[in-house]
Amino acid sequence: MSTARNIIRWALLAALTICLPMRGLLAQAKLSVDKVYSAYLRNSGTITAQGQIKGYFFLYMSDKIDRHTNEYTLQILDENLNKVQSIKFEDSKKLSLLESAYNGTSLSFLFKNEDNKTLDMKIYDFDGKLKYTYSRDFDKKTDDLMKQYETLHTDDGMNKNVFDIGNQGYVSVLPLRDGKQRTYEVDYYSSDAKKQWTYEPNDDAEKYAMAEYMGCTDSLIILEVLKKNHTMGTDFSSHLVGINFVTKKKQFEIDGTNDQYNLVPSSVVPMDSGRIMIMASYYDKNQNVVKDFSRGLAIYVATTSGKVLSKTYNSWAGDMARYLPTNSKGKIDDVGYLYIHKLIRTPDNRLFVVGEGYKRQANAAGIAVNTLSILARGGETSMGNTKIVITDLVMMEFNSQYKVTNATIYDKTKNTAIASNIADYNSQHMLAEYLKMMGAFDYAFTTGEPDNSVFSVCYSDWERTSEYHGQTFNAIRYNGKKFTTDKIELKSKASMMHVFPAKGGSIMIMEYYKKDKRLDFRLEKLG
Numbered sequence: 001m002s003t004a005r006n007i008i009r010w011a012l013l014a015a016l017t018i019c020l021p022m023r024g025l026l027a028q029a030k031l032s033v034d035k036v037y038s039a040y041l042r043n044s045g046t047i048t049a050q051g052q053i054k055g056y057f058f059l060y061m062s063d064k065i066d067r068h069t070n071e072y073t074l075q076i077l078d079e080n081l082n083k084v085q086s087i088k089f090e091d092s093k094k095l096s097l098l099e100s101a102y103n104g105t106s107l108s109f110l111f112k113n114e115d116n117k118t119l120d121m122k123i124y125d126f127d128g129k130l131k132y133t134y135s136r137d138f139d140k141k142t143d144d145l146m147k148q149y150e151t152l153h154t155d156d157g158m159n160k161n162v163f164d165i166g167n168q169g170y171v172s173v174l175p176l177r178d179g180k181q182r183t184y185e186v187d188y189y190s191s192d193a194k195k196q197w198t199y200e201p202n203d204d205a206e207k208y209a210m211a212e213y214m215g216c217t218d219s220l221i222i223l224e225v226l227k228k229n230h231t232m233g234t235d236f237s238s239h240l241v242g243i244n245f246v247t248k249k250k251q252f253e254i255d256g257t258n259d260q261y262n263l264v265p266s267s268v269v270p271m272d273s274g275r276i277m278i279m280a281s282y283y284d285k286n287q288n289v290v291k292d293f294s295r296g297l298a299i300y301v302a303t304t305s306g307k308v309l310s311k312t313y314n315s316w317a318g319d320m321a322r323y324l325p326t327n328s329k330g331k332i333d334d335v336g337y338l339y340i341h342k343l344i345r346t347p348d349n350r351l352f353v354v355g356e357g358y359k360r361q362a363n364a365a366g367i368a369v370n371t372l373s374i375l376a377r378g379g380e381t382s383m384g385n386t387k388i389v390i391t392d393l394v395m396m397e398f399n400s401q402y403k404v405t406n407a408t409i410y411d412k413t414k415n416t417a418i419a420s421n422i423a424d425y426n427s428q429h430m431l432a433e434y435l436k437m438m439g440a441f442d443y444a445f446t447t448g449e450p451d452n453s454v455f456s457v458c459y460s461d462w463e464r465t466s467e468y469h470g471q472t473f474n475a476i477r478y479n480g481k482k483f484t485t486d487k488i489e490l491k492s493k494a495s496m497m498h499v500f501p502a503k504g505g506s507i508m509i510m511e512y513y514k515k516d517k518r519l520d521f522r523l524e525k526l527g
Helices: 002-019 022-026 140-151 364-375 428-438
Strands: 030-034 044-049 052-064 069-078 083-092 095-102 107-113 118-124 130-137 162-164 169-178 181-190 196-199 209-216 220-227 237-244 249-254 262-270 275-283 296-303 308-315 337-345 351-362 383-398 404-410 415-420 443-448 455-464 469-478 483-489 496-501 506-513 518-525
Touching (some): 044 095, 044 496, 052 095, 052 518, 083 107, 107 162, 107 169, 118 169, 130 181, 181 220, 220 262, 237 262, 262 337, 275 337, 351 443, 383 455, 415 428
Antiparallel strands (some): 044 052, 052 069, 069 083, 095 107, 107 118, 169 181, 181 196, 209 220, 275 296, 351 383, 496 506
C-alpha cells in the first residue's frame, strides 16, 4: 500500500507541476531557506524515479532549543524547487548525521548519538512520518568506523557505508575490529516492515577483510572484498561477493581462482535476464593486486548465481594503447592512472566508460619540510615527499563484444588531492578508494534518458585564464550520435556550494551562506 500511495503522490505532484503557470516554468527557479545553523552536503540528495529527477531532500539544524537540544528540519522539494514537505524534530545536541540515502519510497538517515552511544537508522516516508528506527550500540568493534567518519569522511565525500537497494530498503557495510582481526558486517534495514538482519563473514579467510559496496540487483547486495590470511602479510586477494537479501546468505563468490588472471572489480552493472556486467582490473597470477600494476581492463558477464558467461580483456599495452598514450602499467601520458566512475550501456549495445586520472608528483614543499626536520633530528613529518594530483576525464567506448574502439581525453585543470604522507603509500587501488571517499575526484554525476539513448556526464573544474578565474561546471553531452561539451561559470561568495543533477538539461546549485545562516537553491540551464 505504501508504494501505491507514493505512486499516487508523485502523479499528483506531476499534475500540479504541469498546471503551474508557463511563466513560472520558463523562469529560473530559485528558493532561499533562512535559519540554517549548519548544513552539510552529505545530508542532502536527489529524489529520482526511473532515472529522472523528481525532487531533493535536505536535512539541516534549524534552531538551538537549549544547551542540550537542537531542532532539525528535513526539507523536501520538488523538481522545480517548490517546498513539498517540512519535517521538524528535536534531538540531542550530540546527534550527528553520518549518511543519508533515498530508495524511491522513503528516506533513510544514519545518526550517531553520543548520549546513548548508538548508531540510529531512521526511515521516513514522504508524509513526514517516522516509519522505523533501528538502533545498535557502537563500541570498540566499530571503532574503525568512527575513526573513518572523523578523519576520512569529509563533507564532500561519497556515501561509504549506507546505500539503497531499491524499494526493499537499505544496507550498510560497516568495518569492524576485534583484537587483531579486521573484518566487516552487512546490515539490512527494511523500509516496508520493521525488519533488520546482519550478515557477518564466517570463514577463516575473512578474519582480515575489507568490503566495499559495488551495487545491487532485485535480490542481491554485491561487494568487493579484499582478504588476506595473515595480519602482517600483504598477500591480499580480491573477491566479488553476492549476498542474497531474501535468503540472507552468500549466493556467489567470484575470485579468479579458476581463471588465468586475478581480478579487482571496479564497477558492477545489472543487466537483463538475471545477468550482471563486471568491469575489473586484471593481474597475472604472480602479481600482488594491492602493490602491483594491472595488465588492463576486463569485462565479465555473469549470472546472478555467479556463473561467468563471458570474459573480455583489454590490455594496456595492446588494446588500450591504440587509443590512449598508455604504457604497459596502465599509466597514460599526462593523465596518470584511471579510476572508473561510470559504465553507460546504450540501446545500440555500445558501452561508454567514464574514467578520471590521478597521478603521483614530487611535493617540493613536503620534501623541504621533511629534509629540515631530519636535519634537526626530528624525523619525517606528516607531509608527503610526493602528492596525488587529480588530472583529466577520459571517455572510453567499447563495442557489443566489449572490446575498446575509441577513447577521448577531456582536459581539466590539475588539482592536488593529497599532500600528506598518505600520498607516499604505494597501493594504486587503496589510493583510488581513499580519493573517492574524500570526494577528491571532479566527476559529479551522469544524467539522461532512462535507456541512456541521451546522457550527460558532468564534472567540476577550475579555470585560470585572462577571461575568467574561478570554478566551472562542465557537461559532456551525448545525443545518440556524437558528443558535445558545455560549461557554466560558478563564481560565488557562499561558504559552501554544491551542484546536483536536475530536470531537462539543467543543474541545481545549492549555496550555503554560513554568516547569514541561509541556504540558496537555483536551477540553471546547461548550454
